[in-house]
Amino acid sequence: MWFGTMTGLNRYDGYTFKTFRHDVRHATSLRDNYITGLFTGPEEKLWVITRSGLTIYNPLTESFYPNTTRWLQRYALPDSAITQVVKDKTGNFWFMHATQGLFKYTSRTKSTQKLTNTLHSAxxxxxxxxxxxxxxxxxxxxxxxxxxxxxxxxxxxxxxxxxxxxxxxxxxxxxxxxxxxxxxxxxxxxxxxxxxxxxxxxxxxxxxxxxxxx
Known part of the structure; x- marks a missing residue:
């Protein structure tokens, strides 16, 4: 279980808590301690929205990617202004962007579709x-x-x-x-x-x- 707080990101494995915090000495630490959103993303990555912007957690290395650009490009997303990530029942991911609407990433085909022009607004x-x-x-x-x-x-x-x-x-x-x-x-x-x-x-x-x- 994951808990986002104003003082860091906490993970509970059923026995103990582990807290992740920003550390200026380590580029792969949490970007900002103030967490505003937590979402499951593609490839089992955890997408973390902080006060300073998006960061992505890699569970294999227990570290955070210092640059999210290549991941945004991988899923054909315009930039890091992601506000919500929703995983549907078929394993596809829906990304909501602050100004550019809605994007659907289909896991089976590894393709992204921008749906903004079908919506009421962006x-x-x-x-x-x-x-x-x-x-x-x-x-x-x-x-x-x-x-x-x-x-x-x-x-x-x-x-x-x-x-x-x-x-x-x-x-x-x-x-x-x-x-x-x-x-x-x-x-x-x-x-x-x-x-x-x-x-x-x-x-x-x-x-x-x-x-x-x-």
């Missing part, structure tokens, strides 16, 4: 796969989409979350549970948590009065 906040294998995307403006895993066509979309909430600050995040419900929250913002229960009614479950958002 400002993708999060992506999750549901129990039926379809994909949900949410954008920084609160736009929500459901897309087919087979055709990538939009099956459902709603602007209501963005219209009824003050959409500012950190990105939205998604979680799809085993019951088929979709949970939506915004990091570091006191807006509560929203849940979508078929047939797609949204409400803030922390509010005194639940608000339907469609």
């Amino acid at each position: 400002s993708v906040s999060d992506l999750v796969q549901d129990k039926n294998n379809d994909f949900w995307l949410i954008y920084r403006d609160g736009m929500l989409e459901k897309r087919s895993s087979k055709t990538w066509q939009v099956m459902f979309s709603s602007r209501n979350l963005g219209q009824q909430q003050a959409v500012t600050g950190p990105d939205f995040r998604l979680f799809a549970d085993d019951a088929g419900d979709l949970w939506i929250y915004q990091e570091e913002q006191p807006l509560g948590i929203f849940i979508s229960i078929p047939p797609l009614n949204y409400f803030n479950i922390t509010a005194a009065n639940r608000k339907t958002l469609n």
